[in-house]
Structure formats: C-alpha cells, structure tokens
Amino acid sequence: MGNILIISENDAILSRYKNLLNNQNIHVSSCCTETSIYDSLEVEPADIVIIDEKIEHPDICSIVKKIKSSFENIQILLIKKDETIDENLSKYINGYLFDSFSDDILQSTISVLLKNKQTADSLSEKNKALSGSLYRLNVLYNTSSHFAGTLDTKKLIEYMIEGLDKSLSFDLTCTISCGSDNEPVLIINSLYDISEELINALKFRSVLHYKSLFEGTKQPFEVDDTDLKVIKIIKNPNNKFTFSIFQYDNMFAPIDLGDNFFGCIEIFKEKPFTTDDATYFQTIVQQVSLPLKSAGLYEKLKKLERIKSEFISIVSHELRTPLTPIKNAISILASGQCGEMSEKAKVFIDMAKRNVDDLTNITNDILDMNKIEADMMNFNYSSMNIHSVIENVKNSYDLEAKKQGINLSTQEQDNLPEIYADSHRLGQVLKNLVSNAIKFTPEGKSVTIKSELKNAESIDKNSYFEKDLKALNGDYVVVSVIDQGIGIKSDDIPKAFDKFTQLENSLSRKVGGTGLGLPIAKRLIKAQHGAIWCDSEENKGSSFYVAIPVHNGSDKNS
Amino acid sequence: MKKILIVDDEQDIVESLKFVLENCDYTCYCAYNGEDGLKLAREIVPDLMILDVMMPRINGYKISRLLKFDQKYKNIPILMVTARSQEEDKLIGEETGANEYITKPFDLDEVVATVQKYLEPEKVK
Numbered sequence: 001m002g003n004i005l006i007i008s009e010n011d012a013i014l015s016r017y018k019n020l021l022n023n024q025n026i027h028v029s030s031c032c033t034e035t036s037i038y039d040s041l042e043v044e045p046a047d048i049v050i051i052d053e054k055i056e057h058p059d060i061c062s063i064v065k066k067i068k069s070s071f072e073n074i075q076i077l078l079i080k081k082d083e084t085i086d087e088n089l090s091k092y093i094n095g096y097l098f099d100s101f102s103d104d105i106l107q108s109t110i111s112v113l114l115k116n117k118q119t120a121d122s123l124s125e126k127n128k129a130l131s132g133s134l135y136r137l138n139v140l141y142n143t144s145s146h147f148a149g150t151l152d153t154k155k156l157i158e159y160m161i162e163g164l165d166k167s168l169s170f171d172l173t174c175t176i177s178c179g180s181d182n183e184p185v186l187i188i189n190s191l192y193d194i195s196e197e198l199i200n201a202l203k204f205r206s207v208l209h210y211k212s213l214f215e216g217t218k219q220p221f222e223v224d225d226t227d228l229k230v231i232k233i234i235k236n237p238n239n240k241f242t243f244s245i246f247q248y249d250n251m252f253a254p255i256d257l258g259d260n261f262f263g264c265i266e267i268f269k270e271k272p273f274t275t276d277d278a279t280y281f282q283t284i285v286q287q288v289s290l291p292l293k294s295a296g297l298y299e300k301l302k303k304l305e306r307i308k309s310e311f312i313s314i315v316s317h318e319l320r321t322p323l324t325p326i327k328n329a330i331s332i333l334a335s336g337q338c339g340e341m342s343e344k345a346k347v348f349i350d351m352a353k354r355n356v357d358d359l360t361n362i363t364n365d366i367l368d369m370n371k372i373e374a375d376m377m378n379f380n381y382s383s384m385n386i387h388s389v390i391e392n393v394k395n396s397y398d399l400e401a402k403k404q405g406i407n408l409s410t411q412e413q414d415n416l417p418e419i420y421a422d423s424h425r426l427g428q429v430l431k432n433l434v435s436n437a438i439k440f441t442p443e444g445k446s447v448t449i450k451s452e453l454k455n456a457e458s459i460d461k462n463s464y465f466e467k468d469l470k471a472l473n474g475d476y477v478v479v480s481v482i483d484q485g486i487g488i489k490s491d492d493i494p495k496a497f498d499k500f501t502q503l504e505n506s507l508s509r510k511v512g513g514t515g516l517g518l519p520i521a522k523r524l525i526k527a528q529h530g531a532i533w534c535d536s537e538e539n540k541g542s543s544f545y546v547a548i549p550v551h552n553g554s555d556k557n558s
Numbered sequence: 559m560k561k562i563l564i565v566d567d568e569q570d571i572v573e574s575l576k577f578v579l580e581n582c583d584y585t586c587y588c589a590y591n592g593e594d595g596l597k598l599a600r601e602i603v604p605d606l607m608i609l610d611v612m613m614p615r616i617n618g619y620k621i622s623r624l625l626k627f628d629q630k631y632k633n634i635p636i637l638m639v640t641a642r643s644q645e646e647d648k649l650i651g652e653e654t655g656a657n658e659y660i661t662k663p664f665d666l667d668e669v670v671a672t673v674q675k676y677l678e679p680e681k682v683k
Contacts, residue, residue, distance in 0.1 A: 317641055320641055320662055320663055321568065321641065321662070323662075323663040324568070324570075324571050324662045324663035324664065325568070325570035325571055325573075325574055326663075327663045327664075327665070327666070328570075328571065328574030328575070328578075328666050329570075329574060331665065331666045331667065332574060332577060332578060332666065335578075335666075337577070337578070337581050356663075360663050
C-alpha cells in the first residue's frame, strides 16, 4: 500500500525498483524532468519520492526543498552516486540508498518510511481536527460572550446566526422567530441570492417546521406563511440558489425557552454535516435560549415601566382635578365671604387648607418627576432678569418665615446680566430650596438668598460635586440659599439630590413630602444647562447653590 | 360692571370662581363646554375670559386661537387654566395667544389677583 515516485533517468534503476516494489501492492511511477515532478505529484500524491542523485540537474537540493514544502509529510530518499554526503541536503531528506544495497534492505527501508508517512499523516489529521475544535470553541466562547452582553432579541438572533456561520459555514439558514413587537419574522441568511419562489417555499417549510413543534398544543404566536415578514440577508448577490438547495444536507432545531418555543432554525449546506457539526449546532442554539428568555423579561419590564409612567400621569391628573374645587371651597370659607366663622371652625379650616396644599405639592412632585423621567418636560426659555424671580420667591415665603420667626432676606449683586432660562421652572427650584431652608432653620435664625455673577473658573470648588461643576463653562448667575439650620452630615451631602433619599437627619420625614423636591430641582436645572450643588456643616447650616448660564445673545433652544 | 366669561366643564370649579369674582363686583357668565363658551364669547364680548384647556369638542387652546386671531375679540385677556396633563402637552403644538396660564389646582386669591391685574390695574398698583 502506497505511492512512490522515482526520479531517475537510469533505466536499470527504474526497472530494479519497479520490480522490487510492484509486487508489494505499491504503486510506482517515474519521471525525469523537473516540471514533470511537480505535475505528477500534484495529480498523484506520493508517499515517498526516491531521487537519483545522478540526474542532470544543477541543484538537487532546491528540488528536494520544494517537494518538502509543497507536500505535507512526504518522505524523500536519495540514491547516492558516491560516499560523500552533502550536509545541507541531508537536512531535508529522510534517508540514503546505495546501488550496493541488497533488495531486502531496500524493501525494509521503504516500508519503514511508508509507515513513517502514515504515522505523520494521522498525526496531522488529528492536529487539524484539534485546531478545528479549538476554532469552534473560540467561536462558541465569543458567541456566548456576545449573548451575555445584550438584552436585545434581534441582536441575540444575529449573534447566533453569526456564530453558526463562522463555525459551520452554512450555505443558507432560515430562522423563524417572534419579533420584538410580537410579530413573527423569518430571517433568511444566504450565501447567494434567492428568488421569490424559493422564498415562498422556504416560508412554507419554516412555518410547517414551527407548527410541528407544538403538535396541536397552543402556539405562543399565530403564524401564517402568506403574511410572514421576511428579512433577507444575502452575502453574494451575484450568484443565485435554485430549488436544488432542498437536496443539500440540512439540520433543524427549535429555539426552546423551556416553557415555550421562541422559534426554530434550519440550516442548509451543500457538503454533508458531520456528527460534530450537529452537536455544535445544538449547543449554539441551546446557548441562545437563556439570554433570549432574559431579553423577553427585559422587554416586558420596559413595557411595564411605560405603563407605570402613563398610570402615574393619569392618576395624578385625576387626583388634581377634584383638588381644585376642594381648595376653592376651603378658601371661600376661610375668607369669610359666606359669613364669619367661630375661632374653632377657623382652626379646622386652616387644618384642611394646609393638608390640601401638601397634597397638591405631592401630586405636583410626582407628576413632574414622571414627566422628567419620560423626557416630556417642556421648557419655555427666555432671556430674563433673576431679580423678578427672586422677589417673587421671597414674597411667597415672607409670611411663612415671619410665622416661624425666621429672618428671610436677599442680597443681590448690582447690575446682574440677563440669564437664559425658564422663569417658571427656575422659580419652582428656588421656591423648593427656600421652603426647605425655612423648614430646617430654627426660630431666631436667618435664611439668605444671595445672587452674584461668577465665571465657571471662579465658582468655589466643592469636592462633593466636582463632576457637576467641571461641566460648567462661561459666565453664570449663581443664586445661593443659605440657612442656619441643622445641616447635613458630610456622608449624606453627595446623596442630597438622589431620588427617594430621605436623609436620616432631614426633616422631610417629620415634615412629610415625597423626597422628590431636590431630585426634581437637579433635573430641572441640568435641563437648563446649569448646575445645582450644596455644602453643609452639621448644626451650623446648609447652603444650596444654583448656577444659571448668562444669556449670550443667541437662542439656544434646546 | 366688567364682564367675565368662565368656561370649564367642571361645574364645581365654575361655581367657586363665579362666587369669588361676583364678590369682587364682576358680572360672571358661565359656559360648561367649548362650543357654548365660544358662542357666548362672541355674543357678549366679555372683558376677560377664564378658559379651561381640556374640554369636550372644542378645547381651550382652540377657542383662544379662534378669538385671539380675530380682530374683534383679540383684545379680550384670556386666562388659561391648565392641568398640565400629558394630553394637554400633546395639544399645545402652536401659539395659543393666551395672556396667562394658571395651573390647576389654583389658588382663588391668585386668580382674583390676576383678574384684577387686567381689569383694574390702577387698583393693584
């Protein structure tokens, strides 16, 4: 068993070797010019090449090198013309023969080399299989990490198909799945272009496959081959597949999510699949099911989030509607327009009024937060003076401050430039800060609203809000609300603007409220290209700062 | 006496506004939907209007636009009462021409002060 090529011009040698080897089930061919050597090896790969050193060629070494490098594991024997041995040549050949060798020695040398060749071949094959498996493992690993990195159903399917393509190099694959909007889609990834008729046939086939998974039990989604959406991805549109694709080898697998089937996939390949291919196919398709399940849950969650937001909006609106007449009725009664009330009655009317106001603020806060989070808050920007806003805020809280024995004052730098902001929203933020300051400040102390012009560079550094302050650039009007209240623990300062944080030391628990005031303030100011931050010393007081950009003349309505 | 037209589909709100404004010596006319409101506005030509946004058939924004872009009525001050709901946000789209916006739930004192600002500016100052 084996193929041997003898390169010699010597008839005696040729006939000797032919006679010797032909009866051993070994095929012997011969040639004598250089080009014919490579041609003959190309057509009939040899296990052993025997070269006669006496052939007329200036550089036998180059021939040997070329044969060795072009044909894997090939064994080369040299028939020597004398006893000298060329060191360089001996690196490439597997053995020497001499005319003086007996037939037995020649035969045994050749059979040893044949065995060598067989061993080397089987080793190479195992190596190839090993590197093939390594490659697939690598693809599997990459595909898995892709799977882990996304919660997008469409992307997961894409990654699965990509992984299959890299490792199985299929010709065509059909994936039927329930799309993101609950509409089934058929994704066809094909090496070559496919005709409408072929698409229809593939549709029909996929739907049958998919339906067969359920055997009469209820399908998660209705699918019909006539109105099935198709996404076609063609690698090479210059060529076309015909119906003969159905004669290709194929494999089919359901995408199983455990409690139901997400879809199914079929792949076609001209060359038959191996059992390894089948295992690999199953593995990848199984791998995608877990992330697909998470993706499904994630989508449900997002939908719920939307519904929640809508629900909150409706509820708070419905709550506010009856609040208006309640407020009105109370205020008419309190005004005495319906006749004087007893002192006792006034106490209770006052109680009702306070609580209605609280309820109003809470519903406003929830509605604002909800709007901000849904990105539906609209701003009416205009160039304006901070003075009117601050005066308005001060007027709103003068009475309250007086009641609590707190000195509420303003300090305004002269000739402040105009700012560019939404006066209503800015007022809302300042009101929130001032109302907090009053709540936290004990009797006899003071709350100050200070406003001054500052450049981003000259704003005092604040280690808690470094990031927010770094983003500032240019001139700002900075409004500070400074109280002499209980202050905030240094650990809590960075959390002051977080959602639903009720600082341990804060009065909001005692005073009530949603804890949404400051987070809303932060978002409102950020949206107006400003910054809000605070500083505090426990038991000495807190300062809250709001920086609003100075109007630069152009309308940057965003 | 100055005439005020109140248009709101919530009777309770109309009633409380009417009570307070009549106590301030204004004459109040009331309508409970957009169609009647628009008809009444054209008929009596009030000195000021308080207009709710969300109403069946013709919403407040539309009424405001129809009046504000009409030579005959464009000088009537309009106080728009909004609930700041998402449906309202969808409606707004273009300029409404309203002079003031009052957010529900509003303070009656605030409404009275705003009305006086337009009808008796000398009194406010």
